[in-house]
Amino acid sequence: MSEQQEEFAIRVRDLVVGFGRQTVLDHLSLDVRRGEILGLVGASGGGKSVLMRTIIGLIPRRSGTIEVMGQPIGGRTQGAATAWGILFQQGALFSSLTVRQNVQFPLRENLVLSQELMDEIAIAKLEMVGLRAQDADKYPAELSGGMTKRVALARALALDPPILFLDEPTSGLDPIAAGDFDALIRTLQRTLGLTVFMVTHDLASLTTVCDRVAALADGKIVAIGPMRELLQSEHPWVRAYFHGKRSQMLQHEMR
């Protein structure tokens, strides 16, 4: 294990991604340190989700390199479940499986273990994300938005992956539930030593849980650093994002 691999969980170099004639990511470079929570902000349709989906291999790239835990990522993502967990925006729970089966799915597909242990692990994960054992036999259609996100998080964490990708984890949650979810991510990140890559628009999440924030504009990372530094940034888009009316209150809090 070299020092560099210890330091960075994800390294993206000169990444170019486009669809047809449109170039979405233009020679983008980004490093995610091991054990940090990195928040990614950007305009709607500006390529945040594209960047995340390219890193996890769902979208092909035109050029550039991506290393995850020191391993270069190829076109396809075979055996990826042990490398990272992904929380999709809508949860993406398998609707034909119960909550318990959803959480067990990565375990069942990747490991050989007894049903008893699998049940216990599934319940343990559900309790760690703040659900009760009674919820385990419900179907995804019976869950509220917040519960769906929690179950999806439990499934993403089923194999204790070192990296967790979150796509707008707090969107669609009320402020209390969103705050709880942020706290949960913080706790789990500390407990399990996770590296978290979070795409979000939630200024409160950025302020409270993210160690660093990266701003994506015009297909590039235009600013990266702790929230305080980003607030000082002179880049016009970053200024517009953090100094708009909606952000005033939060900045007030930061000072």
Place this chain on the structure above:
Amino acid sequence: MNTEPLLLATPSGDALKLRPEGSWTAANVTTLETLSRSVGAEVDRSRVVTLDMSGIRALDTLGAWVLEKLSRRAASSGRSAEFVGVADHFSGLMDEVRQVNRHTPASAAVPNPVLLRLGDLGKATVGAREDITIFLQMLGALFMAVIGVLRRPRTLRLTSLVYQLYRIGWQAIPIVVLITFLIGAIIAQQGFFHFRRFGAESYTVDMVGILVLRELGVLIVAIMVAGRSGSAYTAELGSMKMREEIDALSTMGLDPVDVLILPRVAALVIALPILAFIGSIAALYGGGLVAQFYGDMGPAIYIARLHEAISVTHFEVGILKAPFMALVIGIVACSEGLRVKGSAESLGRQTTTSVVKSIFLVIVLDGLFAIFFASIGM
């Protein structure tokens, strides 16, 4: 990084010292289960169990849980167990794992399989009544919608109706023609082959004509439309239901029956007789081709015999059934679509139900019509 996990057990009198070593992670789960099972008997015998965690190189939730489970087993019935030497960066995880799986819910009692079957039978019986109710409700709602349109013809969704006609009528013509053509040809070939033994080949034309016009033309086309368009209706309305589009329509003061269902069912009622007519002609044409190339009967003779064998009555009997079959297909497809619940599985189940049920009902309806027409002498 990944080292083989070990579990060293050192018994001393009543006490047992367990020292796990290596990577206690999900990747080694099979070994971990074997290890924890192998010390199970010793753990049960000892009064005091100490788990020395200092040898652990890597730990994740799964490994932590296996160890926690051992310690809970050791601590049961008044005995004691403790963890020592937990490294700082693992202590958070160990504390977390200590909280979980404390409240196991009572597992549901396994019901008697015979009772379960009987219960299913009972539910299906009650369900059948519900199905009839829903069918009649939908029929009534459609009737009301039709009356509404007759009173104010401007409220008819003409664009939607024309689009549905294009989709389920016009676009269905090629496949309907192809299949009915083949069916006509097959019936004619079978007729010639088997009637030849009695020297009754010429009656093949009677058989093809009557069978196709009275029964098969409309029946085959209705079954195809149920599979092709009925399933599409169910899936469309079902996914609209799932995405709350139908609720959105209702809140805007619009009746989903007027906006979505009436144009669809009306399009079916208009299109199915036309398709049945086209299909019947294609089947007769297929029969004619077989007559020429397989039965050595020229087109002129075929048409002349057809002219003698069939009358307008036969055609009427067939085509009169088509709108009723269309109505049944449309009502079943739309009401099944509205019964879709939130999940993708439910959408698939209702689509299957829709097609199976509408084909079944079409055949039952055909039987009822056969009795009816026979009794009035048509």
